[in-house]
Amino acid sequence: MMKRLLGTLALAGLLSGSIATIAGAATPAGTVISNAATASYGDGTGATYTAQSNTVTITVQNVTTATVAAVSPGTNVAPYQLVDDQYTMTNSGNGVGTWTINAGAGTTQTTGGNGGSAPSISSITLTTSGGTSTNCASGAGQAACLSTFLTAHTTAAADYITVDIIYNDGSYVQPTGASQTVGTQLNATMQYLAANNGGNTTSSVTPATAAVNDTLQADALVDVQKTSPALANAGQNIVYTITAANRGYFNTQPIALPGTGLPAAGIAISDPLPSGLTSVTNRWVSLPTIGLANGASGTAALYYTTSSAANIAAGTATWTAMPASLATLNTITGITAVAGVISGAGSTMNGTAQATHGASTGPGAVTTAQVTIALTFTQKSGETDVNLADATIGSNAMPTTPGTVVAQAIGPASAQPQTASAANVGADIDNTSSTPAGSGYSNQVTNVAVAAALNIGPGGQPAASGAFSYAAGSAAGWESGAPNTSNDYTTLGILSGSTIVDTGTPPTFTATITTGGAPAVIPVRQTIKNNGNVADTFVMSVTGFADTPTSGGSSWSVAFSTASNCAGATSSFTTASVAVGASTDVYACWTPPAGTALTAMTAYGGTITATSVASGNVVNNTTNDVFFPGGFLQVQKTIASVTGTPSATGAPACSLTTLTSGCVINYQIAYALVLPKGSGTNNASPAGATNFQLFEDGKNGTNGGGTNNWGVIGALNAAPSLTNGPAANPTVTYFTAGAVVTAAGTGSAQGPLGSTAVPASTTGVRIDFGTVPIGGTSSSSGTITFGVKVN
Amino acid sequence: MRRFLAFITLCAAFAATGTAAFARPVVTLKLVAELVQKDAAGKDVLTPSAGTTVHAGDRLRYEIVATNAGDRPATAVRPTDAIPAGTEFVAGSARGDGKVEYSLDRGATWSTEPMLVVHGKDGDRTVAADPATFAAIRWTTALKAGAASTFAFDVRVK
Numbered sequence: 001m002m003k004r005l006l007g008t009l010a011l012a013g014l015l016s017g018s019i020a021t022i023a024g025a026a027t028p029a030g031t032v033i034s035n036a037a038t039a040s041y042g043d044g045t046g047a048t049y050t051a052q053s054n055t056v057t058i059t060v061q062n063v064t065t066a067t068v069a070a071v072s073p074g075t076n077v078a079p080y081q082l083v084d085d086q087y088t089m090t091n092s093g094n095g096v097g098t099w100t101i102n103a104g105a106g107t108t109q110t111t112g113g114n115g116g117s118a119p120s121i122s123s124i125t126l127t128t129s130g131g132t133s134t135n136c137a138s139g140a141g142q143a144a145c146l147s148t149f150l151t152a153h154t155t156a157a158a159d160y161i162t163v164d165i166i167y168n169d170g171s172y173v174q175p176t177g178a179s180q181t182v183g184t185q186l187n188a189t190m191q192y193l194a195a196n197n198g199g200n201t202t203s204s205v206t207p208a209t210a211a212v213n214d215t216l217q218a219d220a221l222v223d224v225q226k227t228s229p230a231l232a233n234a235g236q237n238i239v240y241t242i243t244a245a246n247r248g249y250f251n252t253q254p255i256a257l258p259g260t261g262l263p264a265a266g267i268a269i270s271d272p273l274p275s276g277l278t279s280v281t282n283r284w285v286s287l288p289t290i291g292l293a294n295g296a297s298g299t300a301a302l303y304y305t306t307s308s309a310a311n312i313a314a315g316t317a318t319w320t321a322m323p324a325s326l327a328t329l330n331t332i333t334g335i336t337a338v339a340g341v342i343s344g345a346g347s348t349m350n351g352t353a354q355a356t357h358g359a360s361t362g363p364g365a366v367t368t369a370q371v372t373i374a375l376t377f378t379q380k381s382g383e384t385d386v387n388l389a390d391a392t393i394g395s396n397a398m399p400t401t402p403g404t405v406v407a408q409a410i411g412p413a414s415a416q417p418q419t420a421s422a423a424n425v426g427a428d429i430d431n432t433s434s435t436p437a438g439s440g441y442s443n444q445v446t447n448v449a450v451a452a453a454l455n456i457g458p459g460g461q462p463a464a465s466g467a468f469s470y471a472a473g474s475a476a477g478w479e480s481g482a483p484n485t486s487n488d489y490t491t492l493g494i495l496s497g498s499t500i501v502d503t504g505t506p507p508t509f510t511a512t513i514t515t516g517g518a519p520a521v522i523p524v525r526q527t528i529k530n531n532g533n534v535a536d537t538f539v540m541s542v543t544g545f546a547d548t549p550t551s552g553g554s555s556w557s558v559a560f561s562t563a564s565n566c567a568g569a570t571s572s573f574t575t576a577s578v579a580v581g582a583s584t585d586v587y588a589c590w591t592p593p594a595g596t597a598l599t600a601m602t603a604y605g606g607t608i609t610a611t612s613v614a615s616g617n618v619v620n621n622t623t624n625d626v627f628f629p630g631g632f633l634q635v636q637k638t639i640a641s642v643t644g645t646p647s648a649t650g651a652p653a654c655s656l657t658t659l660t661s662g663c664v665i666n667y668q669i670a671y672a673l674v675l676p677k678g679s680g681t682n683n684a685s686p687a688g689a690t691n692f693q694l695f696e697d698g699k700n701g702t703n704g705g706g707t708n709n710w711g712v713i714g715a716l717n718a719a720p721s722l723t724n725g726p727a728a729n730p731t732v733t734y735f736t737a738g739a740v741v742t743a744a745g746t747g748s749a750q751g752p753l754g755s756t757a758v759p760a761s762t763t764g765v766r767i768d769f770g771t772v773p774i775g776g777t778s779s780s781s782g783t784i785t786f787g788v789k790v791n
Numbered sequence: 792m793r794r795f796l797a798f799i800t801l802c803a804a805f806a807a808t809g810t811a812a813f814a815r816p817v818v819t820l821k822l823v824a825e826l827v828q829k830d831a832a833g834k835d836v837l838t839p840s841a842g843t844t845v846h847a848g849d850r851l852r853y854e855i856v857a858t859n860a861g862d863r864p865a866t867a868v869r870p871t872d873a874i875p876a877g878t879e880f881v882a883g884s885a886r887g888d889g890k891v892e893y894s895l896d897r898g899a900t901w902s903t904e905p906m907l908v909v910h911g912k913d914g915d916r917t918v919a920a921d922p923a924t925f926a927a928i929r930w931t932t933a934l935k936a937g938a939a940s941t942f943a944f945d946v947r948v949k
Contacts, residue, residue: 026847026949027847027877027878027948027949029847031876031877033845033851033875033876033877033878033948034875035822035824035853035872035873035875036822036872037820037822037853037855037870037871037872038820038870038871038872039818039820039855039857039868039869039870039871040867040868040869040871041816041818041865041866041867041868041869041934042816042865042866042867043815043816043861043863043864043865043866044863044864044866047815048867049815049816049817049818049865051818051819051820051857052820053820053821053822053855054820054821054822055822056822056823056824056853058824058840058844058845058851059844059845060844060845060846060847060877060948061844061845061846061847062846062847063846063847063848093847094847
């Protein structure tokens, strides 16, 4: 019997493992525990009986048990290292729950350091037991990111979620080099879902917390910064300066980079070059230089590589000593500087203790040991391969992998977001022999070389160039026409609301132009195109009015606006940011002097200039001109003299007061072609009037009205008196009685003025001047006289 | 066979009414469950829990009250109860007169101290089974006519 029992128990023993496992799992919430007892018994006679109890049922309720535990032990870490503190959040209860990471989760630190950079969360990664993961970067959206994931991934009983708090441990070490405790803390809450709460409607919450303490080691801390000029234009040399400084506590320790061609040194700074800078003959101005300062010791030397590897590092590529001359140097892909030990604060340099691990301020800002490399390139005009202004030397990628040392912002990081990396690398990446590994490198800032360029021109034609050149019949260059690339000139001939009053008296013809009421604003459209390599804004200005008022009146004013109706125009105007290659319209708003009489029909305009803000000295111009298009003719008829002999005997002599039959009235018609003149830079004017005709119909009314009360035309002078007019004589057409003297009319006879005898029946005359050009910079004018014999 | 069925029917009727009388023992069972808690003095405080809810980790006490309502003594009375699923037996919690035995295999075999044979690299060795792995419990006793006895054991809700 015993043997059989043991055999059975042995089998049970084999099962005990699984039994124990089952025993370890919590009974799920909602489980109904049911139990009933039985009994057997006898009566002493051999008869047996059985009995059955009632059944007892009990429902298992939720148990709000949740635990947070640190998985990763505290480790020794280097300044500015990304550290991954790992936790698990386990649902130790027996129902499904939802985790919440409380705001208290974050970094911790021990006070008493030297005021260096405090630890800061980089990201929090959540991973379910099934491997589903999300990464929530620090910032405003992190809390929502965590909540969204945890809400979507409830945790079953005995299940867990892994939490990786990745943080930058900062540089909070003692000036003496003593280590500091930093770390993280995770505060979380498990909330059990009401639906799984044994039928209860109230969910329950249980808080949990855990922490990891890491030890921040004082160490060498090498910051590497790269800078370049903020601005650079074509043809300008650009000097990239890479400076490595040890602001840590300990000296950098010699590292060996076997198989690379590099000697053992306290620091090796490598710098991959972008493809556009690799061609020495194309870009390089001179050999790079290297210098040591503030306690950097040992031999400093430069090496180059021609490796085609995508990621060139000092410890991986093969390097060759820099030659003595550019002439022997071909295309290279990277550069490395090696130098001896760079002292840390734990040693005395220059008689004073050096800077400690603090918030980085950039190499040069403190007297730390430094190694500086200068690389000089040129920004050649017209280069199409790589614009240096867009180039950065080194990788822009910031380390995100825990265990690496993160770049520290040094210098004008906020103003110059482009970041290049140059790192001391090697088997001992941190360049220190201290145990454990200490700090390493920092990516730093490089400035951007800007090559600003722009064009401004007539609306829609920013690339227009050349002076205005008017051709008869052409609208080219006029606002009403189609601007083109041949005319960097915009004319606009509109003065809305103005009136023109003839005030001239022969032989001087003038006119008064009066702008009506409120000044009429004349918008002239310009288009600016950003041809540079960075987004840019442009300051607008106007200079050098092509023409100035001759009246001595108040001046015109010019403002600028983005609105075609000049709304909100201002004289101090800067465009909004214009992306590279994009264009923007700006309206120059010309306002004539209100109510000012101008005694000359001159045009007004000036040079519109757009100046790049990015460069400060890159400009482009276009010309505006505003005037009255076409001008007008002034005509004035007067009696020049009375000649002839009275037909009647004894009649008084012919004069203005004694006109009798036979007297001749000599009329003079003076004309002036008033057109806008052209003067100044890029300024010109229309050619003049065409089909200029004078009419004399012999009637006393205007425009053909009235009656002919002066008889027939008895004679015309042989030739008109013309100044600034056509060289050729005009032609004359005589009209007989009853004919209508119009441009289209046909007279009874035609011929050169004064060449044909006047028919006796002539009642009107039309003199055709043809084209009357504007003469120089003043208007054409002239007179014509003819005699009429009194019947 | 027909007579046996009639006998069973009569026994059942007796158990239901408690008024019939036979020249034989008639044992009835009543099972109750109570929540076991400790007061400030460390003394157990029992709260009837049948039909209610408990939490994982709670300790329950099942009491089996066996009553011989017959007119003859009952022999070899064996109140037996399986450890309910979702619970585990609490070591040393068995109460009641008679011999207490446990089963690891839900009643196939019984022992006052179940043993396991552990197969190790140094050979087999016999160890006492963990009470938490007990699958059933039973007592063996006798009940006089008209006598009652209480048997109890504790479990913990897993």
